[in-house]
Amino acid sequence: MTEIFGVPIQALFGQLLIGLINGSFYAVLSLGLAIIFGLLNIINFAHGAQYMMGAFLAWIGMTFLGVNYWWALMLSPLAVGVTGVIIERTMLRWLYRLDHLYGLLLTFGLALIVEGLFRYKFGISGESYPVPETLAGGINLGFMFLPKYRAWVVVASLVVCFVTWYVIERSKLGSYLRAGTENPQLLQAFGVNVPLMITLTYGYGVALAAFAGVLAAPIFNVNPVMGSNLIIVVFAVVVIGGMGSIMGSIVTGIGLGLIEGVVKSGMVANLLGAIFDEVPIVGSIVYPVKLLFSPEASAVTIFVIMAIVLLLRPAGLFGRER
Template identity: 75%
Template sequence: MTEIFGVPVQALFGQLLVGLINGSFYAVLSLGLAIIFGLLNIINFAHGALYMMGAFLAWIGLTYFGINYWLALVLAPLVVGIFGMLLERLMLKRLYHLDHLYGLLLTFGLALIIEGLFRYFYGISGQPYTVPEALGGAWNLGFIFLPKYRGWVIASSLVVCLVTWFVIERTKLGAYLRAGTENPKLLQAFGVNVPLLITLTYGYGVALAAFAGVLAAPIFSVNPVMGSNLIIVVFAVVVIGGMGSILGSIVTGLGLGLVEGITRVYYPEASAVVVFVIMAIVLLVRPAGLFGREK
């Protein structure tokens, strides 16, 4: 068998595929963060907690109301989205004229409260959530035994990312949104309801987090700290991609998943750090991020 640096090519492909799966989560999460940062200038630290909320809503729905996975995939983001819009209207809105730091502190506090509440009610060890029947089992691709569910994760997150990108870059609504990012006052003067646009954007951003949460529920343990374990990496992804860049966050998310996958084969001990090493290098060379524009 052919080998690359002592690792069989087939095994390497397997690892790359696994990396791509993680990359999908990074992409969906960082996309939400990027959209929110782009329009609201808020560094949404509550993103991880809302991702966890999505996963928990799926579990609660299944356990107490018999709501199946597919319905949860729609309902959980909807509920979290509405919750997010309430947060935006009641709290975040008051902070727009202040420094970034205030938004960061508020959302960080919110994240702790949400996590604390879930921990109080559901304990720390997590809840079981099984893979939906239709996606049980696996495909044998020869080089890897790919669980169907993981395939679904890649496909569905790619679709969601691309649709989001299309809406923002190629539609009228997206044009308003981009205009709002550039100059909200001018946009308001043209008669566009900017506050509503902002609320909806925040709602959509956190709904994406909840969507990722539901996707994650059958793979990762559904527990109150699942978000905080992931969110730090996702922030690094956003910084590398360029704060606020839509395409940047998608491409960087997937790309870093792959890089992490390769690291896990050659030097597993470094796999948790590699993203941050890349972040440091990117910040040195291109402070605005790979896809960001200098302001």
């Protein structure tokens, strides 16, 4: 078997594919965050809770109302999006003129409340959502077994990301949105209903989170903290991509997923070891770096990258200095 730095090539492909799958999750979630930040200047810390709500609504729909997966994929984001609209109308709109910190604190508080309520009602162990019949099973690719459902997740995420990007960057509606970010007063003067646009944008960002939640429901155990486990990583993605940058969040999301996959395969640690272990002094200096990129520290990798990016490009890879 061909090996690259102690990792069989099959295993590497497998890990890259998994990286792509996780990356597309990161992309959908960070896309929602980026849109909200871009237009509302709100750091939406409730994003994880809204992702969880999406998954839970799908489960509730299936268990109590007999709503199947495909309907849930449409209805659940819609329902969660409506809660987002209500939150924007009743709470967030008062904070636009204040510092970012206030929006962050408000949404963080909301996230804690929502998660607490779900935990109280459903417990922490969570519930199981089955993979829809049509997507059950998988395909043997030779180097790995690819579950059909995961392939669907990649396709669905990429389509949603691309459509969102297209609408914002290439369509007339998108030009209003971008104009609203630049100069809301002027846009209002042209007769565009900016407050409504802002409300709907928040609703859409939130719906994206819920959409990712429904996509995640058959993969992960649906539990009240599933969002808070993910949200920190997604924030790191947004920061690396550049706050508010649409393309940045999509590309960074997928890119970081791939990097995480490579780290989890153990290749980076092996590579560093192969080059530096024998070199005196340098070897011991590189040793902690090697640890940071070892598979068991894969949860840290993204944050290490975030720190490096912030040092070199404080506005993020795709961000513009304001």
